[in-house]
Amino acid sequence: MPELPEVEVLRAFLDAHLVGKEIARVLPVAISVLKTYDPPLSAVEGAEVTAVGRHGKFLDLTTDGPAGELHLLIHLARAGWLRWQDPLPSGPPRPGKGPLALRTALTGGDGFDLTEAGTTKRLAVHLVHDPREVPGVARLGPDPLAEDFGPEEFAALLAGERRRIKGALRDQSLIAGIGNAYSDEILHAAKTSPFKPARNLTPEETATLWTAMRTTLHEAVERSHGLAAGKLKAEKKSGLRVHGRTGEPCPVCGDTIREVSFSDSSLQYCPACQTGGKILADRRMSRLLK
16 A cells, blocks of 8 residues: 555655646546546646645645636555556547556646556545545644654654554554554564554653654655656565565564464564564454463
8 A cells, every 4th residue: 555655755756747737638437436526527627737745645636727726636545556657548548347547638648547456446536626625634633744743742642542553653543644564664663562552652662653753754755756656666665674574584683573464454563673572462362472
């Protein structure tokens, strides 16, 4: 799933390639992709892209045209991706069993496709007057890379938080943009167990976690800065130290990276770095093995 670093790099890529250009058409190919109907997608035909922003994991294409200012919001979900094409294929896209979900064509002949792999279709596109009209945007917590989100603000969010820290970091209404992969990476960098209750963190541990969060996300953005959209997935995988590396040696201490599996996801961690050498119980058990 694309998370804050990948979406931020996509934002910068689109900012360089879209701003100042005119939209010819936005063509939904998969029925499930478009989540709004008023205004219709035809309202952005002839509109100029004036800015590309980001809200957590949402991309925000601001347009100005005959219908006034509108925002095309894109959430790539778990299996979605954006593919820039210059030029776009000739002829209208055809609905079918392929991954193509939506095509945005510019008047200059270039544009981008949104694709989604797999059978679970969660990629979402909204066309709205205000990004806060989208429920997923309206409920977002603060951006962890925002200049005004310091260690004090982070500590205040976690004060009284009853969940385990792994779940808290992934909650978009608490902190925007962090998903399964980077929460693993942040907790490993902070040497914190994913199962530790957030409210049990000491002030020193909370400050360490804030630093690990900022550093991990900044470094991921910097590693991918300037890459073409098609290379971002490979860069993300190569930069991960523990997530998706079950059975490999920890790059910090050499211990074996372990996994906890759930019904639709898994987490990875290093016992030596994060849990005092204890192995976390697998299969949804929420306690440490004795």
